[in-house]
Amino acid sequence: MRSCRTPEFTTSDADGGWSDGGYYVHNNMWNAAEAGPETLRACAYDNWYVDSVQPDSTSVKTYPNVHKDINNQNGKPFNDYSVIQSTFAGRGPGTGVYDVAYDLWLNGVGDGRGVSELMVWTENRKQVPAGDKLTTYTAAGFTYDVWADDEGYVAFVSRSTQYSGSVDLKAMIAWAIGKGLIPPNPTVNQIGYGIEFCSTGGGKARFTLSDFSVTMS
Numbered sequence: 001m002r003s004c005r006t007p008e009f010t011t012s013d014a015d016g017g018w019s020d021g022g023y024y025v026h027n028n029m030w031n032a033a034e035a036g037p038e039t040l041r042a043c044a045y046d047n048w049y050v051d052s053v054q055p056d057s058t059s060v061k062t063y064p065n066v067h068k069d070i071n072n073q074n075g076k077p078f079n080d081y082s083v084i085q086s087t088f089a090g091r092g093p094g095t096g097v098y099d100v101a102y103d104l105w106l107n108g109v110g111d112g113r114g115v116s117e118l119m120v121w122t123e124n125r126k127q128v129p130a131g132d133k134l135t136t137y138t139a140a141g142f143t144y145d146v147w148a149d150d151e152g153y154v155a156f157v158s159r160s161t162q163y164s165g166s167v168d169l170k171a172m173i174a175w176a177i178g179k180g181l182i183p184p185n186p187t188v189n190q191i192g193y194g195i196e197f198c199s200t201g202g203g204k205a206r207f208t209l210s211d212f213s214v215t216m217s
Contacts, residue, residue: 002210004043012039020045023212028063028194035061038197049208054200058097064207065103065194068214073109075187078173081216088193089164089211092123096205097198099127101155104169106186116152116182118173120144122162127198129155137175139168146181154181164211188216 009018014029023045029035036055042048050064070076090100100123108115119129121144131149137156138144144156154176169191176182191214195207 002047003208004041004047004049007041007043007048009042010039012037016040018042023066023068023214025066026064026192026194028065029061030063031059031061034059036200038062038064040064046212047210049206050195051204051206052197052200053202053204054096054197056096056199056202058198060196060198062197063103063194064197065192066209066212067103067190067192067194069190070188070216073189075107075189077185078106078170078177078188079185081170081188083215083217084170084173084188084191085166085168085215086191086193087164087166087211087213088122088209090122090193090195090207090209091163092125092195092207093200093205094125095203096200097126098195098205098207099124099157100195100207101193102167102169103190103192103194104173104188105190106173106182106188108187109189114152114183116154116186118176118182119153119155120167120169120172121155121157122165124157124161127196129153129157131155135179137172139171140165148181152182
């Protein structure tokens with residue numbers, strides 16, 4: 001696994017970020033009212049780490065991530081793509097409460113009417129998704145528990161930890177559409193991968209990312 005020894009970019013700002021190689025590395029301390037300090041250091045969009053200190057409670061505090069914006073977040077229709085695939089390598093600290101996950105925004109980005117959020121959890125430590133567990137999904141030898149709520153949130157939670165690999169995001173979106181969890185032919189606006197920190201037990205914990213790519217055609 002590569003390590004980031006001489007960072008090109010460092011930020012402790014809640015909304016600090018860095019554009020590199022067509023991607024954006026974002027500290028994204030979105031729940032700033034509850035979040036503790038967090039510092040992100042990046043050597044490249046696919047080689048960075050974050051040190052985070054989060055209090056011992058269950059709410060999500062931060063989502064440091066790398067993401068690709070599609071058409072300046074305006075998105076393009078899902079049916080325009082024959083391929084939406086991604087590679088990843090990320091490892092959580094093994095302490096506290098967190099999930100390492102993809103976060104896909106469809107029909108918009110962030111809170112808003114008609115917006116869908118699809119997550120793929122590759123590592124989970126004591127975290128529980130929103131909504132209810134509905135069914136399972138199996139691909140590439142991995143089984144995922146599928147959770148969803150009635151507000152457009154869907155989470156594929158891997159039953160086994162995946163520290164690296166590749167995911168067929170197009171197949172997952174198509175499956176969710178087929179189950180009625182996401183509207184037909186949504187726009188694909190943003191694809192990200194990072195860690196949702198809920199708690200580090202009050203001490204400093206590190207998340208390391210050493211690979212990320214998105215292929216769309």
